[in-house]
Each structure stands twice: as structure tokens, then as C-alpha cells.
Amino acid sequence: MTRRVVLAGAGGYGRSYLREIAELERAGLVELAGVCEIAELDEEARRLIGNRPVAADLPALLAATRPDLGVVATPIHTHAELAAAVLDAGAHLMLEKPPGPLLSSWHALRKAVADRGLACQIGFQSLGSAAVTRLAAAVRDGELGSVRGIGVSGAWSRTDEYYRRAPWAGRRVLDGHPVVDGALTNPFAHAVATALAVDGSTGVDDVVSCEVELWRCRDIEADDTSCLRLRTARGTTVVVAVTLCAERESEPVLVVHGSRGRAELVYTEDLLTMDGHTRRYERVSPLRNLLAHLDDPSVGLQSDVDSTGGFMRVLEAVRTAPEPSRVPDAYLRREGERVVLPGVEALVTQAAERLATFRELR
Numbered sequence: 001m002t003r004r005v006v007l008a009g010a011g012g013y014g015r016s017y018l019r020e021i022a023e024l025e026r027a028g029l030v031e032l033a034g035v036c037e038i039a040e041l042d043e044e045a046r047r048l049i050g051n052r053p054v055a056a057d058l059p060a061l062l063a064a065t066r067p068d069l070g071v072v073a074t075p076i077h078t079h080a081e082l083a084a085a086v087l088d089a090g091a092h093l094m095l096e097k098p099p100g101p102l103l104s105s106w107h108a109l110r111k112a113v114a115d116r117g118l119a120c121q122i123g124f125q126s127l128g129s130a131a132v133t134r135l136a137a138a139v140r141d142g143e144l145g146s147v148r149g150i151g152v153s154g155a156w157s158r159t160d161e162y163y164r165r166a167p168w169a170g171r172r173v174l175d176g177h178p179v180v181d182g183a184l185t186n187p188f189a190h191a192v193a194t195a196l197a198v199d200g201s202t203g204v205d206d207v208v209s210c211e212v213e214l215w216r217c218r219d220i221e222a223d224d225t226s227c228l229r230l231r232t233a234r235g236t237t238v239v240v241a242v243t244l245c246a247e248r249e250s251e252p253v254l255v256v257h258g259s260r261g262r263a264e265l266v267y268t269e270d271l272l273t274m275d276g277h278t279r280r281y282e283r284v285s286p287l288r289n290l291l292a293h294l295d296d297p298s299v300g301l302q303s304d305v306d307s308t309g310g311f312m313r314v315l316e317a318v319r320t321a322p323e324p325s326r327v328p329d330a331y332l333r334r335e336g337e338r339v340v341l342p343g344v345e346a347l348v349t350q351a352a353e354r355l356a357t358f359r360e361l362r
């Protein structure tokens with residue numbers, strides 16, 4: 001069946017949706033009905049959109065085009081309003097992560113989805129990886145023995161341009177609206193969501209305690225170097241230790257520490273190492289999975305709104321935590337467009353190995 005789709009946000013990450021929709025159109029699975037965008041379109045966007053309507057007002061565009069599905073890939077602080085507009089128009093929803101900037105807005109979203117009987121997928125694309133499904137099954141079935149903990153380390157580097165690209169970048173609040181654009185809640189949001197999925201603890205009541213340690217190396221409002229330690233209802237300790245100020249970047253690694261073995265997952269590359277064997281798995285994109293679910297409800301959603309509740313507990317803990325502490329300049333180095341915290345790669349790795357916070361490792 002061909003579904004009519006409206007996309008909100010055609011630049012930034014929204015461009016990947018515009019390209020995917022073009023690909024799905026060629027496969028006959030969707031038809032682009034219109035695009036909501038507030039910025040000027042570049043040449044690629046104009047070519048992909050063709051003669052379809054483009055508007056800055058999403059409710060008006062939805063009323064004019066009556067799509068089956070709305071994709072929202074706009075900044076975090078716009079999610080609640082634009083997601084509600086899609087659902088109010090009676091369309092299914094594909095919403096980029098995080099689902100919203102507040103736990104209360106997530107509860108409202110969850111209720112709106114349930115009340116209307118519509119489908120809502122959240123764009124945690126790592127959860128569409130068969131590597132995650134395989135590892136979660138191994139944890140659930142005790143293949144690794146009892147799980148002492150799950151640690152994730154991430155060391156990426158962002159340039160000045162990353163923070164210049166949009167007014168909300170690196171902000172905790174913008175014009176009075178919560179944004180929560182920190183390392184744990186945006187660039188490494190998948191690290192948190194994947195660890196919870198591997199533990200089978202994605203629900204809002206599955207996270208029973210949550211400590212966050214937020215640091216910033218840059219002169220931004222939000223955190224760029226952070227450590228989270230939470231405990232899940234099944235008794236697992238999860239540590240996520242990440243930085244956006246690495247000297248040497250590498251892909252994030254999720255480690256499951258089991259009494260009978262250890263597993264390592266590189267969730268950005270679908271690579272899973274268990275029993276010393278490394279295998280690359282397939283993945284299905286969140287939009288394709290949503291379309292498959294709409295065609296056949298027995299196909300489960302990879303990341304429905306309910307199963308982002310545990311993640312939202314973490315986001316709320318970050319949002320309400322004290323302001324990030326500034327790392328003193330003496331520890332930092334500037335390299336062109338980058339701010340570097342030498343030695344941070346070893347620190348995040350240690351935190352994930354020992355399930356410890358940065359302060360405990362000092």
C-alpha cells in the first residue's frame with residue numbers, strides 16, 4: 001500500500017528522511033504529499049520535493065494534504081507541538097529522538113497516541129539493528145550468566161560549526177523552552193536507549209534510580225562530557241560515559257558484563273562480539289519498520305512511544321540536574337575548530353568497564 005507522507009524539517013537530519021522518502025517513493029511504498037520547512041530550500045531539497053507543496057505552517061499543510069503519516073525531524077523543542085499537530089490531523093507519526101524535552105510532554109504524547117489509536121515510532125535507529133535484538137535475547141536468556149552491568153563509552157568530537165549551525169545547539173533552554181541538547185540526550189541518546197533496550201528496561205517505570213554527572217569543556221550551556229549511572233528494575237547497573245571533546249574519535253562501544261561472559265556491541269555499525277566472534281547484523285530503518293507495521297500490525301515497532309519511557313527518565317534527570325561544571329582551561333586544548341580534553345578516551349572507557357562515575361575515577 002502506498003502511504004501519503006508529510007515531512008517536517010527538510011534540512012539537517014531531516015534531509016536523510018527526504019532522501020529516504022524519495023527512495024521509498026521509487027519502491028512504491030510512499031508518496032510525498034508535502035514538506036513543512038521554515039528555512040530556504042537548497043537545490044537538492046528543491047529537486048527531491050519537486051512540485052509538492054512546501055509550507056511553514058504544519059497544521060495548515062496537514063489540513064490541505066491529508067497524509068497518512070507525518071515525519072517530524074525538527075529541533076527538539078518543536079517536537080511536542082509538531083507531533084501533536086500530526087496526531088490531531090489523524091496521521092500516524094514518525095518522530096525523531098528525543099521524543100520531547102520534558103517527561104510531562106512525553107506523557108501527553110503517549111496519551112495522544114493511545115487515545116487516537118495511531119502508530120508512533122521514535123527515531124532511535126539503533127533499535128532497528130538485529131545486533132541489538134540478538135544481544136537483548138542473550139541477556140534475557142542468561143547466555144552471558146547474570147548481568148552485573150552494562151557500560152557504554154563514547155568519544156566523539158564536535159566542531160565550533162556544530163554549535164553555530166542552529167540557535168538551539170548546545171542549549172539547555174531556548175527562549176524559556178527546555179531544549180536539553182546535551183551529549184547524553186542528543187548525540188549519544190542512542191547509547192542510553194540501546195543500553196536500556198539490551199537490558200529489556202525501556203519502560204518509564206523500568207529506571208528506578210538515575211545519577212548524572214554533567215561537564216562542559218566548551219562555553220556552551222549544556223553538557224558535552226557526561227556520565228550517567230542508573231539502576232533498572234531488574235537490578236542492572238547501566239553506565240553511559242561520553243564526550244564530544246575527544247582527541248581521537250572512535251565509535252561508541254556498549255559492553256555487557258556477565259558472570260559467564262562479556263559481549264561488546266558497536267551500535268552505530270551493527271557489530272556484535274560474543275564468545276570472541278564478531279558478526280555484523282542487518283538493520284531496518286525506523287520509517288521502513290513503521291510502514292511494515294502499518295501494513296501488518298503483527299510486525300512490532302522498533303521503538304514505539306511507550307518504550308522510550310526509560311530514556312525519558314534519563315532526559316528528565318539531565319534536564320533537572322544542576323548546570324554542567326566547566327572543565328578548567330588548564331585541562332583543555334584548542335585544535336582549530338575543536339576543543340580537546342586529552343585523556344578523556346581512557347576515562348570514558350574506564351567508566352564503562354568499572355561501572356564508575358568520572359568523580360569516582362579521579
Ligand SMILES: NC(=O)c1ccc[n+]([C@@H]2O[C@H](COP(=O)([O-])OP(=O)(O)OC[C@H]3O[C@@H](n4cnc5c(N)ncnc54)[C@H](O)[C@@H]3O)[C@@H](O)[C@H]2O)c1
Pocket residue numbers: 008009010011012013014036037038039056073074075076078096097098123124125165166186
Ligand atoms: N537519529 C539520528 O541519528 C539523529 C541525528 C541527528 C539529529 N537527530 C534529530 O533530528 C532532529 C533535528 O536535528 P537537526 O540537528 O537536524 O536540527 P537542525 O536545526 O539542524 O535542522 C532541522 C531542520 O528543521 C527545520 N525546522 C526548524 N524548525 C522548524 C519548524 N518549526 N517547522 C519546520 N521546520 C523546522 C530547520 O530549518 C532545519 O531544516 C532532532 O530531534 C535531533 O535530535 C537525529
